[in-house]
């Protein structure tokens with residue numbers, strides 16, 4: 001079954017593999033996603049009438065808001081971007097900048113689609129790259145094409161060659177055959193070969209002042225870049241590196257870029273997800289003067305994008321009507337009702353995420369597929385050290401995280417990252433020299449490495 005057709009229950013089950021708790025938020029995003037699928041089954045006339053119901057996630061920092069949205073996108077291969085709403089209140093901000101979120105979304109889609117297409121043509125690109133390597137290693141010995149008589153170019157290869165060439169050709173063909181075999185056998189991987197690579201250095205057009213032509217919805221490099229000669233430089237690389245460069249070049253030739261752009265635009269428009277964090281920071285409890293005005297201004301700028309408009313990007317116009325927006329914020333001071341009414345109306349689905357408890361921390365440390373303890377264990381395993389966290393050690397870690405969060409600032413599960421890093425700092429440093437197969441992380445070890453710091457409020461503010 002395609003990921004598009006996942007039922008809400010299946011989506012929640014998938015999210016459960018990575019995120020602990022936060023049931024309401026998982027259900028809300030699952031329904032939003034399923035509604036997209038339902039919408040795609042409708043008649044076109046009705047389909048365009050139904051706009052996605054955007055979601056407002058309310059909850060303290062570090063409890064899984066971004067993670068849920070990001071996982072959801074990953075699950076269905078949807079292009080995803082995260083922006084901080086406060087970014088648009090910064091000095092120097094101009095109204096149009098909010099549109100950059102849509103441009104970023106298309107860029108993300110382009111990268112995704114391009115990677116997929118590259119994968120599809122990979123075998124062919126690799127064969128062609130290998131053939132180019134053969135030709136580089138055994139050049140034909142002919143003069144450069146431009147010096148050749150055009151007639152010779154037309155007929156030369158078809159057998160109308162001069163007297164001594166057939167011999168030469170067959171000698172070259174034989175040498176190429178040998179090289180081809182040795183190449184396939186992997187015998188030449190470290191040989192050096194000179195190839196021409198595109199110079200990725202800064203381009204004259206990129207150096208134009210200002211924010212770039214992006215702001216005008218176009219890109220000078222794309223428009224006029226092809227008029228300039230491509231800058232190439234010669235580099236000597238080992239075959240195994242040169243092959244990578246050539247595969248990418250051949251893949252680029254095999255991929256239809258127009259098609260990539262069309263598909264990316266479609267994906268961004270139909271399944272894109274834009275996550276707007278810190279939305280509460282642009283809401284103001286009291287409308288009026290000073291920074292409030294600028295915050296409200298940002299809301300007014302964001303509104304048309306959320307309502308559905310067309311944004312010019314360097315890949316062409318992109319409609320935002322069906323993009324799913326997920327806004328998030330702690331709403332400690334401002335309340336959702338402090339957003340301008342039009343924006344409130346565009347985020348009808350409200351979900352609250354709860355603070356994480358000690359038990360949640362224990363689960364977060366151990367249960368998700370990518371749980372932190374599993375990540376560190378896998379890293380150390382590469383050094384031949386097998387670490388194991390005892391149950392009590394995990395509880396101790398969770399307890400320390402909860403304590404530090406309470407005593408300093410509550411940053412949710414992010415605290416676990418800093419604590420674990422500190423806990424394993426020494427082991428990570430010494431691992432390559434340690435002659436150790438097994439290592440048990442016990443509560444004593446935890447206390448020894450992070451206990452004291454956690455006790456000391458000032459220290460833990462900096463270190464944990």
Ligand SMILES: Nc1ncnc2c1ncn2[C@@H]1O[C@H](COP(=O)(O)OP(=O)(O)OP(=O)(O)O)[C@@H](O)[C@H]1O
Pocket residue numbers: 018019020021022060061062063064065066067068277278328329364368412413414
């Ligand atoms: N409920 C959870 N289950 C598993 N991991 C979690 C959970 N909550 C947070 N994490 C982990 O903590 C880190 C921070 O979480 P996340 O980015 O989702 O925070 P957030 O709620 O979006 O906060 P902010 O609004 O400040 O960005 C992530 O690495 C995430 O994996």
